[in-house]
Amino acid sequence: MIQFHNVYKSYPSGHDALDGVSFRLSKGEMAFLTGHSGAGKSTFLKLISLIERPSKGQILFENVNLKSVSKRKIAYHRRKIGMIFQNNLLLDNRSVFDNVALPLEVSGYRTIEVKKRAQAALDKVGLLHYRRKLPSELSSGEQQRVGIARAISTKPNVILADEPTGNLDPELSSSIMHLFEQFNQVGVTVLIASHDLNLINTMPYRKVVLDQGRIASNQAPLTNE
Amino acid sequence: MAKRAWTKQAVANDLGISSSKANRKQAHKHRISFLAPLTQVAKHNWRAFYQTLLGQIRKPFSTLLISGIIGIAMALPCGLYLLVINLQAIEDQWPHEPQLTLFTHKKVSYFEAQNLAKKINNLPGVKSIKVLSPGSAMEEYRHIVGLGKNELLPEQKLLPSILIIAFDSQSIKPDMIKRVKEKIEHLGQTESVHLDQTAVEKLYKLIEIGERSILVIGTIFAVGVLLIVGGTIRLEIQSKHNEILVIKLIGGTNAYVRRPFLYSGFWHGIFGGLLAWLLTLTAVMFLSNPVADFAQLSNKIFNLVTLDMQSTGILIGSSALLGLLGSWFSVGRHLAKVEP
Incomplete structure (x- = not known):
């Protein structure tokens, strides 16, 4: 569904947000993207929704190279993705x-x-x-x-969520996460960026940890449903 | 409210997304039809059209402010146009009476001048000739300058006779007058012959200046309207920054985002044009009484020409077009900057 091949992203300010990331999210999979703030989580999601373009490397979305999506076609690309933002x-x-x-x-x-x-x-x-x-x-x-x-x-077919529980208390957070689980159960691919480790660790999904723009660990789920 | 069971199938049906092929087909039936791109654009155009209109009606003060500025800017060239049109109507009513003024040599006596006048009277197109003797010319001069009867002018003896030659305005053409002038010059005894420009001809020149002024002032004010609408739309874009951002994030095309602003500019133009029309009509009504008095005094039948259907259409149409163009420039410049 989503593939990153050796993706680099540096901003004009010189900040390197992503530093050679390769990643693959299968169709119907649910995964968490985690790491400290500034580790590159948001950039990661922005690259998928074409808010940003990679400096180097390739991103495939539903087997389409996002490089081939022209500026005019960005709107149509975004319609394939359900995006959820921290400040909603x-x-x-x-x-x-x-x-x-x-x-x-x-x-x-x-x-x-x-x-x-x-x-x-x-x-x-x-x-x-x-x-x-x-x-x-x-x-x-x-x-x-x-x-x-x-x-x-x-x-x-795809939901991308950037810190969807950022401002919520633990109870609300877990109910939100439960909603995402339900979508995933019917075949929607879900990728959630979150630094709420306490919550994520209780959930049986893959965790991709970003650290200074690199993937520090790509941990498979502990248990399966 | 009974809580709904989140069974896998129930959720699948709700979302229309499932791995099962049957459900896929079901979902596709609900997707957009073949002609949808056209109908959706038409639909959104219509929605943007009336929603921007409603938006302006809901904010009467700011609408009146902007259309007031546009209206005044449009009314000025419009008023100038009416002025020129009316001057043309006056000019048409006044008869053209071309005339030549002839100065004889200073040595030519009054008697000789009268003989000369008789010769000229036989030339084609000449209607009448008035001969002014050096004495009467002197009297006139004394009167103008304000000299007493006994005060002598040093060059009094050297004054020429003057012949004022009038033509028949019905049959004479400008090039015929020129030919007559040449013939008179060949008759001798003349110092110089001048073609007089009558008041009507001067008026005609004034009208020409007026026509050019419409072009110049019209262009200046058209650019003004473009800038006003452009600035207004820029502010609208700034105030809707978040909305534009969200629409772009959820898959709104640039055309979709642009549309309401273009229609907004269009409405500014329409309202401005209507106000300009109203202002012009009021001005005409205000002026119609003194103009009627003037017409009566000068024994002329003269009615103020006001805006007819066609010029009203052109006024409001060009105002709407300027509004649309102004917002087009502004949207092109500022909307691209609002990117997520």
Whole structure:
């Protein structure tokens, strides 16, 4: 599904975010990307969603070399990925429902389909009853779940999450992680960047540890379901 | 509310993603149809069209402010255009009366001058001739300069007679006047012959200046409108920075992001054009009474020409186009900078 071949990324400031990373995430796999802040986790995800381009090396997404994705095609590439952000990036001038419906509208779904899918996604994260509220009226945990609903509304094959539990207490965090597990169980490939080691260690998935832009360990899951 | 069981199949159905082929097919049925790219663009165009309109109506103060500036900028060249059009209408009503002024040699007597006038009167196109004797010319001069009757001018004896030659305005053409002028010069006894520019001809020159001014002022104000709309759209882009960022992150194309701003510029232009139209009409109404008085005084039938359907269409259309162009430039420059 996602392959990194000897990928380097250095920023114009001279900072080397990734320093020769090779990595492979199979279809339907769930994995954690971890490491100290500044280890290159965010850069790693940004390269997959083409927010950044690698300085050297190749990235394959669904067997497509991302180098071949032109600037104009980036939007279509991003529609294949459900992205979740630490600060959830919800639009506060739109209702919860409209936020979740936004990717569907952008992709040009029919109105009936937009309504159906947005409601299904909200139902999935258990927030359908809040659909008319504004994001600012919800708690941070609920806001994060709206962000997740938005990411899954188009039923993408891949979910990328950047510190999805960054601001949440342990209990909320584990419920969020549980949601990701459910998506993974139905075949969605999930990659989560997180430094919440206490939580990650309790979960039976691969952990890729980044350290100063290199993969320090690529630990296979301890147990399998 | 009963909690839903997260069975593998239930979730699979919800998400439409599963390893099973049957479910795949099911999911594909819900995907976008063949013609979808066209219909979705049309749909989003329509949505952007009315949503930007609603957005401007919801913010009447800022809308009025921007369209007010655009309206004034558009009304100025528009008013100048009307001024020129009306001057043209005045010019059309005034008869053209071309005339030549002839100065005889200083030695030519008044009697000789009268004989000369008789000869000239037979030339084609000449309607009438008025002969001014050196004495009457002197009287006129004294009157203008303000000299008393007994005060002598040193060169009084050297004054020529003056012949004012009027042509028949119906039949005479400019090149015929030139030919008559040459013939008169050949008759001798003349010091010089001048073609008088009548007031109407001067007015005609003024109209020419006016027409050029419309072009110059129109261009300047058109650039002004472009800059105003461009600046406004730049502010709109800045205030919607987050929204643009999110839409780009979830797969919105540049065209999708650009569309609402283009329509916003279009509406600024439309409202500005409407306001310019209103301002111009008000100005015309305000001026119509004194103009009617003037027409009556000069025994002319004259109505102020106001904006007709066609010029109104051109005014509002060009204003909308300028709005669209202004936002196009601004969006092209500033939207590319908003990247995740």
